[in-house]
Amino acid sequence: MSIINKPPESYKDCLLYRVLIDREKPNHEIIEKIEYFIEYVSPLLNLVVAGPFRNYTLHNPGHSKKLVHLGGQIVSESTLSKLTDLDIMLFIYSCYFHDLGMSITTKERNSLIQSQEYSDFQNENESFKNRVDKLRHLHSKAKDEFKSSLEVTLFQLQEFALSEILRRNHAKPETYSKLINYLKTKTGRKDLFAYNGVSFEEILIQICESHNLNSIVLGELISARDPRFERKLPIGGLYLNVQFVSAMLRITDILDFDRERTPIILFESLGIEENDLPGSKISLEEWNKHLSVHSIELSQNEIIINAESKHPSIEKAINEFAQIIEDEIKDTLASINYNDQEIKEKYNFKLPTNVRTKINSIEYVYHDLKLYLNQESIMTMLMGEQLYNNPGAALRELLQNSIDACNVRKKLSKEDYIPNISVKLKVSEDESKWLIIEDNGIGMDEYVISKYLFQVGSSYYRSNEFTKIIDSKYNPISRFGIGVISVFMISDFLKITTKNNDSIRGDYKNRNITISNKGSLAFITESEKGSQGTTMELRLKEEYSNKSYLSYFENYLRSVIIRPTVPIHVSIINHFVLKKKYISFKKNAIKNAEDLGIKYVVLDLDRFSDSIEGCAILPLYIEGDMLIFTRENRRIQFNEEKSINPHDVFEEYQGNRVTVNGFKIGLRRTSKIFGKRLRFAYDINVIGDEEVRYDVARDRIIGKGVTVVKNRVREAIVKALEETGIIDSLEESTLNFLRSSKLLQDDGTVIAEKEDLKKILNLIPQETWPIGLHQSIAKELGLRPGIVRNTISYFLDNDMVFDGRRK
Structure with missing residues (x-):
């Protein structure tokens, strides 16, 4: 066990700089440039202390010097001697340059x-x-x-x-680029960011930018052979390990216990936010007075942060930041260790991965009391009749995850990949029945398992890490829900086998996870062998293992999974494949209709929309060269009791359907999108982005999502009519009807005409509303009060106005 000593008075006495100076052949160009750079940049760093960050932590030359000092403490002795002069130079430069974007003059502040x-x-x-x-x-x-x-x-x-x-903004490449140009201009030294005539500007920017990014970037690849952070980059006759220097900056920066990284804790706990806890109204100036990390101990097994605290909020912040430090070290070392043997032997740290705190609480007793939820009660609430009242929802959750896993692997795969998903029944020797959901998708490594697999409301596919892996915008099938724990709706024992051969952390282990009952801890074993993908084995509860429920699960899958992007092979009682399908006409149905003077206008909506797929079929009367929807006051529509029986027209007709990302979901009154009079058949898939809102059980589209989807469908239909030229064939009254259709709420309640919407919106005050607001607006605009009331409700439901109702 050793204590990390305070940095010396001058950076020239730091171990890393001494290594540079004491070499057999000191590199005078590098030494001169380091000294000149630090001398010129130090006054600029003092502007950070004078600006908005003065109450957080020191970002002055003292902070930079400490990073140089820490750099010599965290690398192994053998690595110290093997670092190139360029490695040391770029690290020292980055220590003094990475926070320079936080500097601000009074003029710039204003x-x-x-x-x-x-x-x-x-x-x-x-x-x-x-x-x-x-x-x-x-x-x-x-x-x-x-x-x-x-x-x-x-x-x-x-x-x-x-x-x-x-x-x-401070760690953006454009910020660093401006600073470099400023420094070259002010110093007159165009060679300040070059060695032996070769510029390292872009590399310095990359190193400094990385300190503000997720640590996983250190292990990223640009292509199969090109890492994002080079391990052996030649510059002016010397090699530079960009990845290792970046890792040094990250770890030293966070080991300086950088309180800059906990602004939200300060904001919420120390008096800026309203807080009624005794003693919590502490100004930001008190932060440094009440926090004293007096020493950091380093051993082979752990890092110990020793501190004194005068307030429980401070102690909580220290404990939380210690966990951040531990996570940072683990993640960074994981990226560094995923190198070939030559690089690993030359470049390594002497850092343990465990971090703990020893805090002296002054004049208070610390208890980290949190709001804990009764797991059994919450699970019953989530998965009982109150919410997920359909036991088949558990299978839906798992299959949505499997589809996402296959889609992601397909995007990442550099070779031919055929996705495969199956659901099958297995009967064990003790006659218990197991449902097995298997996919050959991306699989999971230990990080994803621990961070996302069992987290209710968390989605790996919406995490910052995932967006860095997938360079194109990816819209996951799965959405925030109760996730994998939903299996305990129908099962009492879960086995998971998973392996990710594409892990960016180089974690290719096969893992077997077993969980007995919904309150138990997960038991995990690891092995090297296994196939990529994930297998979920659910031992069905006795009440769900009879033939009646097994048949129910089959029917549920058939009715809900209409258009999966990956075919799903099902073998429970019967054998069938779930694959993408849309409504189709029976043989001669179109000709039979034309013989009766009716034309089915079929609109392929995916040709005219980025968010709607499928088709809409409008039945219209043929009147010479024109098409109309009313003849002799008789409207035509698909209806089993009126006009056209859709079962006579379409194959395996199951009613009008809306799916979101291939899964059936409820959406009320879609057929009335053009008003009550015009009805059409439709089979539509919605690309489910964030604007498409579901209810908690994800059985139907609700709230603003209803309006969003209906508007998208309407826009796609109108665009299809226009661009296919069908609109030119519509009789004038039909055309006028389409153009003047009313905007409807979800319940079909008519609100104001389009030309009156903005007028009503402008008359709604941005403060507490007077009693009878809808009546006064109706009187001013000459509208019916009921219309105005419905319109205001529509605005409120869609977050379009300030809610000034008296509470």
């Missing part, structure tokens, strides 16, 4: 406050904006003494906003 970016920040952060608006309102009415106190708080909020904007 300009930023007046900028659109500052305004956008306020608008994006509703709670922050509401807090500012409330304080400004109080300030306008306050007396002198209280006015001064409010001004201080407002200033702190302003500083917080500025720090967030600067933090967001």
Whole structure:
């Protein structure tokens, strides 16, 4: 066990710099440039301390010097001697350069406050904006003494906003590029970011940018042979390990216990946010007074952070940040260790992966009390009759995950890959019945298993890590739900076998996970052999293992999974394949209709929309060269009791269907999208992005999602009519009807005509509404009060207006 000593007075006495100086043949070009760079940049770093970050932590030359000092402490002795002069140079440069984008002059500060970016920040952060608006309102009415106190708080909020904007921008490549150009111009040294005539500007930018990115980027590949962060990059006659230098910067930066990384904790706990806990109203200036990390111990097995704290919020922040440090070290070392033997032997750290805290709580007793939920009760609520009242939903959850896994592997695969998903029944020797869901998709490594597999409401496919793996926009089939724990609706024992041969962490192990009952811990074993993909084995509860329920599961899958992007082979009682299918006409159905003077206008909507697939079929009368929907006051429609029986027209007709990402889901009154009079047949798949909102059980589209989907369908139909030229064949009254169709709510309630919508919107106040608002607006515009009331409700349901109703 050893304590990491405080850095020396000068960076020239740091171990890394001494290694550079004491070499048999010191590289004078590199040494001269390091000294010149630090001398010129240090005053600029002091502007960070003078700006919005002064209450957080030091980003001054002292912080940079400490990183240089820590760099010599965390690498192994053998690595110290093997680092090239260029490795050391770029690391020292990055220590003094990575936070320089946070520096700001008084003039720049004032300009930023007046900028659109500052305004956008306020608008994006509703709670922050509401807090500012409330304080400004109080300030306008306050007396002198209280006015001064409010001004201080407002200033702190302003500083917080500025720090967030600067933090967001400081590590962007364009910020670093501007700084480099500024430094070359001001110093007159165009060679300051070059060695032996070869520029390393882009490499320095890449290293500094990486400290603000997820650690997984260190292991990313640009192509099969080209890593994103080079391990052996030649520059001016020397090699540079860009990955290792980037890792050094990340680890030293976080080991300086960088409180910059916990602004939300400060914002919520130390008085900026409203808080009624005794002693919690502490200004940001008190942060440094109440937090004292006095030493960090280093051993072979763990890192120990020793500190004193005068407030439980501070202690909580230290504990949470210690976990962040541990995660950072583990993830970074995982990327570093995934190298060939030559690189691993030359470049390595002497760091343990466990981090713990020893905190002296001054004048309080610390208890980390949290809100805990009764797991059994919550599971019963989620998966009982209150929510997931359909036991087949468990299979839907698993199969959606399997489809996503196969789609992702297909995107990543560099060779021919045929996705395969199956659901089958197995009877064990003790006669218990097992449902087995198997896919050959991407599979899971240990990180995904621990972070996402058993997390309710978490989705790996919507995580920052996943968006870095998939370069194109990917819309997952699965959506936030109760996920894999839904299997305990129908089973009492779960086995999972999974393996990811494409793991970016190089974690290719095959894992077997078993969970007995829904409250138990997972038991995991590992092996090297296994096939890529995931297999879920569910031992069915006795009440779900009879033939009646097995048949029910089959029928549920047939009725819900209409258009899977990957075929699903099912063998429970019967054998069948679930694959993409849409409505189709029976033989001679179109000709038979034309003999009766009826034309089926078939619109392939996926040709005219990026978010709607499938078809809509409009039945219209043939009137010479024109098409009409009414003849002799008789409307034509698909209806078993009126006009056309759809069972006589379509193969295996199961009614009008809407699916989202291939899975059937409820959507009310889609056929009335053009008003009550025009009905059509449809078989539609919706590409389910974030605007398509489901109910909690994900059985139907709700709220604003209804309007979004209906508008998309309507727009696709109109566009199809126009671009296919069918609209030119429509009789004038039919055409006028389509163009003047009313906007309907989900329940079919008519709201105002389009030309009146904006007028009503402009008359709705942005503060508490007066009693009888809808009546006064109706009177002013000459509309019926009921129409205005329905319109205001529509605006409220779709988050289009401020809710000023008296609560």
